Amino acid sequence: GIIEPMELPITLNLIGKSNMYYGLGAIACGLTCGIDIDIIKAALFTIKGSVRYLEKIYDKDYMVVDNRCSTPLDYNSVLEEIQNIKYRYGYIVNGIEIDEGIYTVKKNLEVILDWVPILSIHKIYFYIDKKEDLIIDNINLLLEKYEIEYEIYSELDRCIHDSLKQLGKGDLLLLMGDDPLEEGRAILKSLI
Numbered sequence: 001g002i003i004e005p006m007e008l009p010i011t012l013n014l015i016g017k018s019n020m021y022y023g024l025g026a027i028a029c030g031l032t033c034g035i036d037i038d039i040i041k042a043a044l045f046t047i048k049g050s051v052r053y054l055e056k057i058y059d060k061d062y063m064v065v066d067n068r069c070s071t072p073l074d075y076n077s078v079l080e081e082i083q084n085i086k087y088r089y090g091y092i093v094n095g096i097e098i099d100e101g102i103y104t105v106k107k108n109l110e111v112i113l114d115w116v117p118i119l120s121i122h123k124i125y126f127y128i129d130k131k132e133d134l135i136i137d138n139i140n141l142l143l144e145k146y147e148i149e150y151e152i153y154s155e156l157d158r159c160i161h162d163s164l165k166q167l168g169k170g171d172l173l174l175l176m177g178d179d180p181l182e183e184g185r186a187i188l189k190s191l192i
Helices: 017-032 037-046 072-082 102-119 133-143 156-166 184-191
Strands: 055-059 063-068 090-096 121-128 149-153 172-177
Touching (some): 063 072, 072 102, 072 172, 121 133, 121 156, 149 156
Parallel strands (some): 121 149
């Protein structure tokens, strides 16, 4: 027989527009295969998503999201996804690996700075895996043109600790970076 169109509320425990599209695809496949909608709903709600891809680490009074980023395209993609999340103020912990080279570091930072006014980012916390004056000087030079607070750290646990202290109800903390932030989730969970 013919089934009439209907609305069914389904909650995904994931964030980001692309994850919503993946969820819609899964729903369509499940329904096409005759799977009961309640089973589909339960399965979609329990999905954790990919590690370090728009990964919600914490979501109570405030939200903490971790995303592996290494190129300007990575940074732009995640910041574009973040604009679809409701939050009060945004904060970023940006992990910088000095082996990336100054050109990549600058290009990544330029992408972040382009999104600062769009996303209401109030402060950026930079974690640099090794003290490197050239990178620190370039960060300072780039940011002196912008009205954004920032701090530079060489200890990840201190960086995350200080960023958490800033968060209020409804705020968003975004961890962005590659290998330097691998331990970010564990440090964060030990502090919350």
